[in-house]
Amino acid sequence: MIKKLNKSSAGKRGDSVRSDCYFEIELKNSGGIKIDLKSKVNVMYGESIKQMILDMSKFFGLKDAKILLEDNGALPFILAARFELAIKRLFPDLKKEYLLPFHEKNLYSTKKDQLRRSRLYLPGNEPKFFVNAGLHSPDGIILDLEDSVAPSEKDAAQLLVRNALRSVDFYGAERMVRINQLPKGIDDLKFIVPNNVNVILVPKCESAEQIHQLEKEVERLKKSLSPTPSLREGALQSSPLGGELKGGSDIYFMPIIESALGVIKAFEIATASKNICALAIGLEDYTADIGTQRTNEGRESLFARQMLVNAAKAAGIQAIDTVFSDVADMEALRQSVIEAKSLGFEGKGCIHPRQIKVVHEAFAPTAEEIEKAKKIVQAFEEAEKKGLGVVSLGSKMIDPPVVKRALNTINLALMNNLISKDWRKQ
Amino acid sequence: MKLVKNAAGRFVPTEVNGETQIPFKGVDKYKPKGVKAKPPIRSCIDYPSDGNKVVKDLKTALKKAGLKDGMTISTHHHLRNGDAVTNMLFDAIKEMGIKNIRWFPSASFPVHSHLVKYLEDGTIHHIEGSMNGPLGKFTSEGKMKGVGVLRSHGGRYQSLQDGEVHVDIAVILAPTADPFGNATGDRGKSACGLIGFALGDSEYADRVIIVTDNLIPFPCVPWQIQGGNVDFVVEVESLGDPKKIVSGTTEVTKSPDRLLIAEYVADFIETAGIMKDGFSLQAGAGGTNLAFVLFLKEKMKAKGVKARFMRGGSTKYLVEMLEEGLTDYILDGQTFDLEGVRSMRENANHVNTSPFTSYNFHGKGNFASIVDTAVLGATEVDVKFNANVVTHSDGYLLHGIGGWQNCLYSKCTILAIPSFRDRIPVIVEDVTTICGPGELIDVIITERGIAINPRRKDLLKAVKGSGLPIKDIKQIKKEVDEICGGAPAKPKVNKEKVVAIVKWVDGTVLDSVFCVESTSKVAST
Numbered sequence: 001m002i003k004k005l006n007k008s009s010a011g012k013r014g015d016s017v018r019s020d021c022y023f024e025i026e027l028k029n030s031g032g033i034k035i036d037l038k039s040k041v042n043v044m045y046g047e048s049i050k051q052m053i054l055d056m057s058k059f060f061g062l063k064d065a066k067i068l069l070e071d072n073g074a075l076p077f078i079l080a081a082r083f084e085l086a087i088k089r090l091f092p093d094l095k096k097e098y099l100l101p102f103h104e105k106n107l108y109s110t111k112k113d114q115l116r117r118s119r120l121y122l123p124g125n126e127p128k129f130f131v132n133a134g135l136h137s138p139d140g141i142i143l144d145l146e147d148s149v150a151p152s153e154k155d156a157a158q159l160l161v162r163n164a165l166r167s168v169d170f171y172g173a174e175r176m177v178r179i180n181q182l183p184k185g186i187d188d189l190k191f192i193v194p195n196n197v198n199v200i201l202v203p204k205c206e207s208a209e210q211i212h213q214l215e216k217e218v219e220r221l222k223k224s225l226s227p228t229p230s231l232r233e234g235a236l237q238s239s240p241l242g243g244e245l246k247g248g249s250d251i252y253f254m255p256i257i258e259s260a261l262g263v264i265k266a267f268e269i270a271t272a273s274k275n276i277c278a279l280a281i282g283l284e285d286y287t288a289d290i291g292t293q294r295t296n297e298g299r300e301s302l303f304a305r306q307m308l309v310n311a312a313k314a315a316g317i318q319a320i321d322t323v324f325s326d327v328a329d330m331e332a333l334r335q336s337v338i339e340a341k342s343l344g345f346e347g348k349g350c351i352h353p354r355q356i357k358v359v360h361e362a363f364a365p366t367a368e369e370i371e372k373a374k375k376i377v378q379a380f381e382e383a384e385k386k387g388l389g390v391v392s393l394g395s396k397m398i399d400p401p402v403v404k405r406a407l408n409t410i411n412l413a414l415m416n417n418l419i420s421k422d423w424r425k426q
Numbered sequence: 427m428k429l430v431k432n433a434a435g436r437f438v439p440t441e442v443n444g445e446t447q448i449p450f451k452g453v454d455k456y457k458p459k460g461v462k463a464k465p466p467i468r469s470c471i472d473y474p475s476d477g478n479k480v481v482k483d484l485k486t487a488l489k490k491a492g493l494k495d496g497m498t499i500s501t502h503h504h505l506r507n508g509d510a511v512t513n514m515l516f517d518a519i520k521e522m523g524i525k526n527i528r529w530f531p532s533a534s535f536p537v538h539s540h541l542v543k544y545l546e547d548g549t550i551h552h553i554e555g556s557m558n559g560p561l562g563k564f565t566s567e568g569k570m571k572g573v574g575v576l577r578s579h580g581g582r583y584q585s586l587q588d589g590e591v592h593v594d595i596a597v598i599l600a601p602t603a604d605p606f607g608n609a610t611g612d613r614g615k616s617a618c619g620l621i622g623f624a625l626g627d628s629e630y631a632d633r634v635i636i637v638t639d640n641l642i643p644f645p646c647v648p649w650q651i652q653g654g655n656v657d658f659v660v661e662v663e664s665l666g667d668p669k670k671i672v673s674g675t676t677e678v679t680k681s682p683d684r685l686l687i688a689e690y691v692a693d694f695i696e697t698a699g700i701m702k703d704g705f706s707l708q709a710g711a712g713g714t715n716l717a718f719v720l721f722l723k724e725k726m727k728a729k730g731v732k733a734r735f736m737r738g739g740s741t742k743y744l745v746e747m748l749e750e751g752l753t754d755y756i757l758d759g760q761t762f763d764l765e766g767v768r769s770m771r772e773n774a775n776h777v778n779t780s781p782f783t784s785y786n787f788h789g790k791g792n793f794a795s796i797v798d799t800a801v802l803g804a805t806e807v808d809v810k811f812n813a814n815v816v817t818h819s820d821g822y823l824l825h826g827i828g829g830w831q832n833c834l835y836s837k838c839t840i841l842a843i844p845s846f847r848d849r850i851p852v853i854v855e856d857v858t859t860i861c862g863p864g865e866l867i868d869v870i871i872t873e874r875g876i877a878i879n880p881r882r883k884d885l886l887k888a889v890k891g892s893g894l895p896i897k898d899i900k901q902i903k904k905e906v907d908e909i910c911g912g913a914p915a916k917p918k919v920n921k922e923k924v925v926a927i928v929k930w931v932d933g934t935v936l937d938s939v940f941c942v943e944s945t946s947k948v949a950s951t
Binding site for chain 1: 682683685686819820821847848849850851873874893905908909910911912914915917918
């Protein structure tokens with residue numbers, strides 16, 4: 001190890017800090033590891049916290065140091081990430097990773113045409129929001145490494161997001177990470193690709209070339225995953241990653257179009273890789289880029305949004321709308337989703353858990369849509385039963401994409417409790 | 427100190443502060459017999475015939491009341507954290523050189539940390555009431571001369587009635603009073619709503635002193651305390667800060683996780699069939715408990731359901747329900763904010779109640795068991811549904827019991843709690859201190875799911891197939907332990923040294939609070 005500094009710190013301190021912690025390491029020449037632990041949960045978890053610090057010190061070869069921990073009830077995955085960061089800030093060349101066991105519930109994969117009505121943004125350096133995020137039932141959670149993370153804390157967010165992908169149960173939500181703008185974002189990939197990220201969001205995407213660059217690195221990282229977990233560098237080797245993730249479950253890309261150039265190149269981007277599952281639009285940056293203000297009516301972005309929907313549909317992928325930023329105004333959110341739906345968008349970004357339910361309700365099919373879908377699905381099933389190649393409803397022929405859309409509508413209606421499971425009998 | 431195992435499986439002392447104690451025998455298993463306690467006979471000829479009982483100051487009143495060492499003095503928490511009278515009272519007692527007072531408050535608040543010095547110098551011998559904040563810390567660390575006694579609001583009335591506690595002097599703050607001693611809480615510059623916690627003291631204490639900052643000519647109408655029970659009236663400049671009767675827990679939570687819990691509570695009440703015309707509920711303070719009322723309100727409106735009565739802790743949210751016609755009455759046990767105070771003063775259907783009507787074990791029935799559902803909080807709940815409201819998981823006394831124990835008698839008692847706070851599990855294997863036996867706790871609602879007490883087969887059946895996230899409580903505990911990094915270690919306490927006891931509503935001893943051993947926070951290898 002090459003020593004550059006003899007003191008480092010990581011994390012958050014102060015009276016207002018909750019569910020987080022602050023570490024300080026001061027290297028010494030002798031005396032072993034000295035821990036000064038000030039913890040809100042000292043009685044309940046003081047011993048296990050000390051043990052973790054000792055285990056990690058040993059793992060990283062830290063021998064003589066004074067370690068200060070101010071802990072305001074940080075969960076283990078947070079403590080581990082903060083301490084690893086404090087060590088790595090002292091020894092930037094350290095390659096080892098202290099990996100917590102992979103939560104078995106986190107091994108799921110998702111589909112390219114996964115339902116993506118809502119995606120909840122979680123700032124990467126605010127780990128206290130991670131652990132309950134999935135309880136609010138978003139279709140996806142986004143661990144954000146980009147705009148919500150201060151430049152000086154990018155390294156903190158990378159470790160927290162890595163640990164969260166391994167340890168935090170997101171209750172089935174699609175696990176997404178927004179990386180930094182390329183090419184910087186390439187550096188984020190080694191923290192997420194080995195840890196079963198489902199979707200990578202690519203901010204400020206402006207060319208197919210960027211996607212190719214990203215895809216190349218993702219493929220390289222996937223190949224480098226060792227076939228057996230025990231051969232991988234890490235502290236705890238009980239992770240059942242190997243079989244499931246070797247070569248990997250699919251990782252999809254969701255480019256975010258946030259500029260005039262990106263809008264013009266939307267189709268090129270949408271078709272840059274078979275792993276692109278959706279195009280999303282980011283209107284804050286886009287309106288700035290075209291030199292205007294974002295309004296509630298959104299007239300200034302109509303072209304961009306329609307262009308994006310059109311490009312996405314032409315490429316056979318989903319179109320996802322921007323976030324709605326007024327967390328207090330649920331009615332305006334509802335109207336915004338209804339409008340987005342009418343333009344052809346299938347999803348909306350959320351920055352607060354309370355928005356999720358509203359988004360889902362607003363994307364839910366109307367009674368009229370459900371009735372129509374029921375008839376189509378029943379006609380389709382009838383035709384299948386009779387072995388007919390062609391589906392018709394009344395005098396009209398029904399194309400397969402129409403059937404698929406009707407099935408989606410029925411599925412959404414079921415998810416929103418708008419029809420019962422045995423709707424066919426009613 | 428001799429400890430015996432009680433029916434809750436907890437070790438409790440058989441003697442506390444020189445008085446014999448009865449260990450908890452099980453819910454509804456203990457009924458004391460005999461005759462109720464009685465105050466001494468007084469005659470009107472000993473009181474001013476012009477009805478003017480005003481004396482110069484508090485010290486004079488205490489002197490006239492015959493204050494002596496070792497007496498029991500009671501106070502009440504109607505001004506919550508805005509109370510200045512209790513501190514003023516003990517300043518006077520200290521100046522008079524009196525020692526070893528048994529302080530019998532209906533609750534204590536952070537403002538009373540002023541009294542720590544009187545616990546230290548022996549002015550106060552021990553507290554029977556609640557021990558919060560610095561008082562709780564002082565008690566938990568074994569520094570109080572006597573042993574603390576924690577009682578519910580109903581248990582306080584029970585102890586007055588069956589003679590377990592005899593109050594020598596009751597000092598009752600009254601936002602408005604007349605010279606005769608008729609007093610009320612719903613008006614005056616320090617208006618706090620009701621002053622019902624003082625009712626029992628006014629009837630059973632040897633001497634009763636009214637302290638007011640709004641002395642009006644006779645008569646004070648309406649009167650919540652009757653002047654016929656009052657010995658002396660003292661006028662002071664200010665009772666304290668009525669704005670601080672609004673504690674931090676009377677604002678609706680903004681936390682999405684707490685709101686999720688609140689939403690589950692409202693969903694449960696609707697789905698289980700509790701929300702129907704003429705139903706009743708009790709809502710406590712605390713952000714989550716207030717929020718569920720708002721969610722329930724929407725459901726009631728949507729279905730056109732009206733409640734017969736709601737019990738508070740009244741807040742502006744209950745007042746809105748009353749004013750919008752969603753409930754016929756508020757039966758208020760304690761006014762939590764100034765909107766509640768206003769409503770009580772102006773609206774005849776916002777009724778002030780007392781622990782006698784609401785909770786008293788020796789009443790001929792009480793309101794608590796009539797209520798359809800009570801939604802409460804807790805600091806810990808265990809897998810047997812036992813719950814704790816007085817200690818923190820580190821063993822320190824944290825809160826009083828309030829009306830919590832009494833409310834457990836509702837037809838469906840719901841605890842709405844997060845499954846963990848920061849890294850502190852709330853769902854645990856065994857609660858640090860039992861305050862409520864699991865058999866009275868029907869439903870635990872957390873952000874991770876709803877656990878129904880297996881005894882309540884009717885509730886389990888009512889919500890079956892509803893889509894509500896019903897889970898086994900052990901499953902929730904397992905999830906919490908996984909998140910927090912294993913089950914929490916228990917606090918190191920001295921099992922020989924009881925610092926406080928927790929009474930059940932019938933006066934028996936439900937659990938002991940043990941002396942916390944100070945923990946060194948610096949470790950090295």
